[in-house]
Amino acid sequence: MNVLDLKSISLFKGDKCVLNNLNLNIHKKEICCLLGRNGAGKSSLFKTIFGIYKPQSGVIYLNGVEVSPKNRDQYLNKVGALIEGAALYEHLTGYENLDFVRRYFTGEKSRIIELLDLVGLMPDKDKKTKYYSSGMKQRLGLAMALFHKPSLVILDEPTNALDPEGISEFRSLVKRLNKVEGVSFLISTHQLEEAGYYKDHILILKEGKLVFDNALQDIQALRILPHQTYPHVAEELQDQCYWREDEAFTLLKAPLTEFPLLWDELNAPSLEDIYLAIHQQKSHATHELLSY
Numbered sequence: 001m002n003v004l005d006l007k008s009i010s011l012f013k014g015d016k017c018v019l020n021n022l023n024l025n026i027h028k029k030e031i032c033c034l035l036g037r038n039g040a041g042k043s044s045l046f047k048t049i050f051g052i053y054k055p056q057s058g059v060i061y062l063n064g065v066e067v068s069p070k071n072r073d074q075y076l077n078k079v080g081a082l083i084e085g086a087a088l089y090e091h092l093t094g095y096e097n098l099d100f101v102r103r104y105f106t107g108e109k110s111r112i113i114e115l116l117d118l119v120g121l122m123p124d125k126d127k128k129t130k131y132y133s134s135g136m137k138q139r140l141g142l143a144m145a146l147f148h149k150p151s152l153v154i155l156d157e158p159t160n161a162l163d164p165e166g167i168s169e170f171r172s173l174v175k176r177l178n179k180v181e182g183v184s185f186l187i188s189t190h191q192l193e194e195a196g197y198y199k200d201h202i203l204i205l206k207e208g209k210l211v212f213d214n215a216l217q218d219i220q221a222l223r224i225l226p227h228q229t230y231p232h233v234a235e236e237l238q239d240q241c242y243w244r245e246d247e248a249f250t251l252l253k254a255p256l257t258e259f260p261l262l263w264d265e266l267n268a269p270s271l272e273d274i275y276l277a278i279h280q281q282k283s284h285a286t287h288e289l290l291s292y
């Protein structure tokens, strides 16, 4: 069973289509990075997953449980989040903040110690969190999000306010928790190297559309065909419905039978190449890249 399934999700705010027919699956133990410009729809997607926004069409399942008001407790049990920084009681210690969460979930005290140990905050557990560094606060926030053993944790730009050392600590912690706790992560970020670090599942959201949904390792097996450079090929592709007229390029997953030699002329793209290609298109373009 997947930890998250989105089926044909569309969300409108007024006349604006904020999420446009999204289909997405996140598997168990996957680390999935969500990229996209400001305003692409990342926060709206998260709010929709949590049931805060009700989509006009489509359905969402968290660990097989449908996100709907009647299942609220059930689906919220499956998901944790760290959004816009850790929400801490700064006059309380790290331990006391986790104890607050424990009481909410009526959990065991041993879980507090287990988590403090996992996130490397045992030596500072009795320090008031107002004296924590930004990195320590984020690590505590992550421990709080994990308390109830969710199958999916959503992190909204988690390393934004951290220094390079804090970023590195936080990223390796996410990897460790993914292994030790077996939890999947959905992480929004503006940093391409963050997505590259996890080497897992990459999503790119543009103007509410999921235009890229691939494993990072599969990118090496793709080729970018710029239509301007190969107009004759682009014309042929039109017949195969691979693209629409206003698209600037096509992503290929295998040599084209009509142009077998072309494959060798094209380079394997990096994630950066793909991200830039997607965003350098004219804003009127309504492309939809192939997802394999």
Ligand SMILES: Nc1ncnc2c1ncn2[C@@H]1O[C@H](COP(=O)(O)OP(=O)(O)OP(=O)(O)O)[C@@H](O)[C@H]1O
Residues within 6 Å of the ligand: 013, 014, 016, 018, 036, 037, 038, 039, 040, 041, 042, 043, 044, 045
């Ligand atoms: N309540 C709302 N009413 C009207 N428009 C909205 C509302 N919420 C979001 N939007 C619009 O939906 C689009 C997506 O916004 P959203 O905040 O989800 O983007 P984002 O990718 O999270 O951006 P950022 O990276 O800046 O956080 C934006 O154009 C925004 O203006």
